[in-house]
Every structure is written in structure tokens, then in C-alpha cells.
Amino acid sequence: MTAMQIIFLVVGFIILGSALMVVTTRNLIHAALWLIVTLFGVAVLYALLNAGFLAVVQVVVYIGAIAILFIFAVMLTRKEMRDRGPQLNRGWWLSGIIAALTFGGLFWMLQAWNGFSKTAADFPSGFDAVGQLGNALVSPQAFVLPFEVASVLLLAALVGSVYVAFNRK
Amino acid sequence: MIPLSWYLILSAALFSIGLFGVLSRRNAVAILLGVELMLNAVNINLVSFWRYGDISTMAGQVFAIIVFAVAAAEVAVGLALVISVYRRRDTVIADEIDIMKW
Numbered sequence: 536m537t538a539m540q541i542i543f544l545v546v547g548f549i550i551l552g553s554a555l556m557v558v559t560t561r562n563l564i565h566a567a568l569w570l571i572v573t574l575f576g577v578a579v580l581y582a583l584l585n586a587g588f589l590a591v592v593q594v595v596v597y598i599g600a601i602a603i604l605f606i607f608a609v610m611l612t613r614k615e616m617r618d619r620g621p622q623l624n625r626g627w628w629l630s631g632i633i634a635a636l637t638f639g640g641l642f643w644m645l646q647a648w649n650g651f652s653k654t655a656a657d658f659p660s661g662f663d664a665v666g667q668l669g670n671a672l673v674s675p676q677a678f679v680l681p682f683e684v685a686s687v688l689l690l691a692a693l694v695g696s697v698y699v700a701f702n703r704k
Numbered sequence: 705m706i707p708l709s710w711y712l713i714l715s716a717a718l719f720s721i722g723l724f725g726v727l728s729r730r731n732a733v734a735i736l737l738g739v740e741l742m743l744n745a746v747n748i749n750l751v752s753f754w755r756y757g758d759i760s761t762m763a764g765q766v767f768a769i770i771v772f773a774v775a776a777a778e779v780a781v782g783l784a785l786v787i788s789v790y791r792r793r794d795t796v797i798a799d800e801i802d803i804m805k806w
Contacts (some may be wrong), residue, residue, distance in 0.1 A: 551721065555721060558728070567737065574744065586754070587782070605736070622731065624729070627728035633723065641719070645716070652708065653756060654756075668768040692780055702791065
């Protein structure tokens with residue numbers, strides 16, 4: 536059991552526990568705060584996987600923008616925050632069965648795959664992952680078209696959401 | 705080193721928890737929280753396959769960045785719809801937004 540494995544296990548339990556709190560807490564503000572804990576755990580996993588840039592983007596974009604947006608939305612729809620009635624619908628046990636079956640199916644499919652328990656090669660020292668990623672994002676031989684399409688999608692979605700949420704009075 | 709299977713099992717579990725949240729919560733904002741968990745599970749998979757495969761091609765990380773952009777777009781549109789519905793119908797319970805139900 537190396538230090539990396541111990542860190543992974545601790546972070547993994549934090550991620551799964553806080554994810555369970557996200558889907559079960561009654562108070563939605565608390566659910567959004569538990570989501571922030573989950574997102575931090577995922578950022579630590581990115582750092583463990585030598586994807587430092589993605590870890591930073593996770594903190595800045597997910598925690599700094601998306602989670603805060605959730606908290607704003609919960610506050611704007613405040614009347615439902617003090618929950619009257621149950622937070623889960625009548626068929627929640629069926630949803631639990633479906634989720635458990637999904638996990639079981641994924642696990643069964645993955646353990647039949649022969650690359651399941653392979654270990655990573657050592658990360659080459661001096662490999663500039665961030666520079667390579669930047670090159671890949673803007674190089675015409677690589678991913679410049681998907682990258683531009685994603686930015687157009689983001690622009691269109693933000694214009695659309697401003698239009699949808701605009702208060703005409 | 706950590707075997708690839710640990711990451712895959714963790715992300716499968718996170719995906720299932722998110723799926724449970726999407727299927728069982730009544731509040732529309734909470735459903736979007738479940739979708740975020742599922743997108744994060746997918747991202748863990750993408751980055752771990754990049755790390756355990758050929759790290760010189762950056763496809764896994766590029767896909768993860770595109771998932772970030774799609775997640776931001778999805779949250780912005782979803783929350784705008786929720787706020788708009790809340791203004792008009794005074795509810796965010798998904799069962800009660802049934803004006804198109806026959």
C-alpha cells in the first residue's frame with residue numbers, strides 16, 4: 536500500500552460520501568455545498584493522474600462558476616428550499632434498483648475486459664503536458680475544430696439562457 | 705501505483721449515485737446536481753484512460769475540456785429554464801411542471 540493508494544482511497548471515500556449527501560440531503564443549499572466537496576475530490580484525482588491543468592480548471596470552472604450558479608439558483612427559487620413534503624419521489628426505491636443495476640452492469644462489463652487492472656507507465660520527467668494540451672487544442676492536425684465548436688456552443692447556450700431567464704416587465 | 709480498475713470502479717459508483725439523484729429527486733435543481741455528478745464521473749474516466757494509455761496524444765484531456773464546456777452550457781440553460789418556470793408557475797417540483805402532460 537503506497538502513499539498514492541492511501542490518498543486515492545481517502546479521496547475516493549470522500550467523493551462517494553459527499554455524492555451520497557448531494558442526492559439525499561433535504562436542504563438544497565447543503566446539497567450544493569456537498570457538491571463542492573465532491574468537485575474538490577475530483578480535482579485531487581486529476582492531480583493524482585498528472586493532469587494538473589484539469590485540476591485547476593476543475594476548481595476554477597466547476598467550483599468557482601457552476602457550483603456558485605447552483606447556489607444562486609437555489610436562493611432564487613427559495614420558497615421550495617424549506618421543503619414541504621418529501622424530497623424524493625414515490626418511485627425512489629425503483630431508482631435505487633436501477634442505479635444499483637447500472638453499477639453492477641458496468642462492473643461486470645469492465646471486469647471482463649483484459650486491460651482492467653493494468654497499471655500506468657511512469658510519467659516521463661520533462662514531459663510538458665500543459666504545452667502539449669495547448670498545442671493539441673489549437674493545432675489543425677488535432678482538435679481545433681471540436682474546440683471552436685465547443686466555444687460556439689457555450690456562447691449560444693449563454694445567450695439563450697439570458698434570453699430564457701430575462702424578466703420582461 | 706494505483707491500478708486502472710480503482711478509477712473505473714470509483715467513476716462507475718459516482719455515475720450510479722448521480723443517476724439515482726436524477727431519477728429520484730423531485731426538485732428540478734437537485735436533478736441538475738445529479739447530472740453534474742454523472743458528468744464528473746465521465747471526466748474521471750476520460751482522464752484516467754488518457755493517463756493509462758498513450759499520454760503523448762492528448763485526446764483524453766481535450767475531451768475532458770469539451771465536457772467542461774458542455775457542462776457549463778447545460779447548467780446555464782437548465783438553471784435559466786428552472787428560474788423561468790419558477791416565475792410563471794411558482795414551483796420547481798418536476799412532478800408539478802406537467803402543463804404538457806396529456
